[in-house]
Amino acid sequence: MNWLSKLAPPGVKNIFTKKDTPDNLWIKCPKSGEMVFSADLPSMLHVTPAGHHMRIGPELRFQYTFDDGEYTAVPIPAVALDPLKFRDDKKYTDRLKAARTKTGDDDVMSIGVGNIHGNQTVVLVQNFAFMGGSLGMAAGEGFITAANYAVDHNLPLIIFTAAGGARMQEGALSLMQMPRTTIAVQALRDASLPYIVVLCDPTTGGVTASYAMLGDIHLAEPGALICFAGPRVIEETIREKLPQGFQRAEFLEEKGMVDRVVARKDMRETLANILSVLMKTQTAA
């Protein structure tokens, strides 16, 4: 939308919309404003030259995390579908269907088991592209499944979080995922297994206020928004603009909530080092 599309009648608008180039051939970096060629992104791990870490889904995350991108997927048990019979303008079940078609996944969580520099690890990825990564019953079950798998196989758990918060369409059943996932974290703790949280953009609301802040180690991707209440809600409450960088990964590091902000290109190595120490892996040297 620009000033022209606001002025022009609907028919005329189409003339000015360029349809001759495929969508997203070029992507505008939100950090620097420069145009980045889409085809170049995979080789840059979806990080723009200016350092903006783009949101990525489970497939790329597993590929960037595991040795040779190899892993085994762990299935997540089904959960009750729409117990509230929720609808706003659309039915919740229709929104779910649309998200499933769009992402090819059942819900927000995907579990992969593979090696990170030889350390066998369970990795859980929360996909923001699926209904804003929202924490509902399926996400809760995904988290519990991943933690149980880790406990059963004596493996560490790493989660890459990303969520706008709770899934409102599941009401209080969504809220109950905060204690449910916390119980799963406790199971890892009782088994003396490492639980590492990598906070990705954005991690907010009930997700931050439960399993995302209960890790043994908290890493974060540069620039990620990490908060309980979102900036808009706070600005409405205090009626003033928040400073630049407020609630970003670097800010949380400064405030003592995050151990390290780690660039995507260094994430694998950082995780491998932490895992090998915590799991007391025997090294050649």
Next chain:
Amino acid sequence: MSFARTYLNFERPIAELDSKIETLLELKDEAVDVSAEIAQLREKSVEQLTQLYQKIGPWEKTQVARHPLRPHFTDYRKGLITDFTPLAGDRKFGEDHALMGGLGRLGGRPVVVMGHEKGDTTEKRLIHNFGMSNPEGYRKAVRLMELAERFDLPVVSFVDTAGAFPGRGAEERGQAEAIARSIDKGLSITSAFVSVISGEGGSGGAIAIATADSVLMLEHSIYSVISPEGCASILWRDGARAKDAAKAMKITAQDLKSFGVIDGIIEEPIGGAHRDRADMISRVGERIGAELDRLAQLPPAERVKLRKEKFLNIGRSLLG
């Protein structure tokens, strides 16, 4: 009785009846015998009130749950806890008046008690930040739960908050981490733990102190993942559609009992807790006492195991 004189919008028929009674009461001095008529109107008022409250929906319940004269933490504490010693501070940063607590006895049983306090006057509402805690409140809750565990005392919590405070300082000092730790502690304490959602159970700020062995809700209280106004503003970009959101989110005690999210409902006096505060407080006290006695029969490790199983099973039973 003056406190029952604040009527909610949906209570208009009752307000009209009551004002008729008032008028007749004034006539009484003038040597006309209206006592029979008054008695009849009073009976009618109670009958209508009973019927009205039997069928009120989620939005009406939201208003009842937020009624300024509904008993708050301090009312329950004064009515139910003897030998009370208030305890303050999180030992890290400060004291949070939105979440109060201390030591005392409930029906003779030594307990640690805590809860959100909204305040009942403008001045007090400001002191208590309208019942919206900062991280210090949740860190104090963790401290109190640790204290309870060390001395093998049961924990009783009263939940009545619109939510955790969405402020700048709260975020800077780790609101999310404070809530997460409080949930974590509540789920693992070996002490018996009873929670009463007495008014508003607002989101993360509520669950932070509601991970109990027994979670009870007052008949007209609400418990939700986001306020009806917040939900409406996200879904329809229109906070005024809160009524629709309240209905869609299934926030009533009755709905949540059917989903297995809560363990029990405490009935309110006719016309809601605010119409007979003393009666409400004593009902709550009796129910908590019964739950504490039941939980005291269980070995601590068994309580923790059952508590965790209970939360893990929430939602699983709904799978067809």
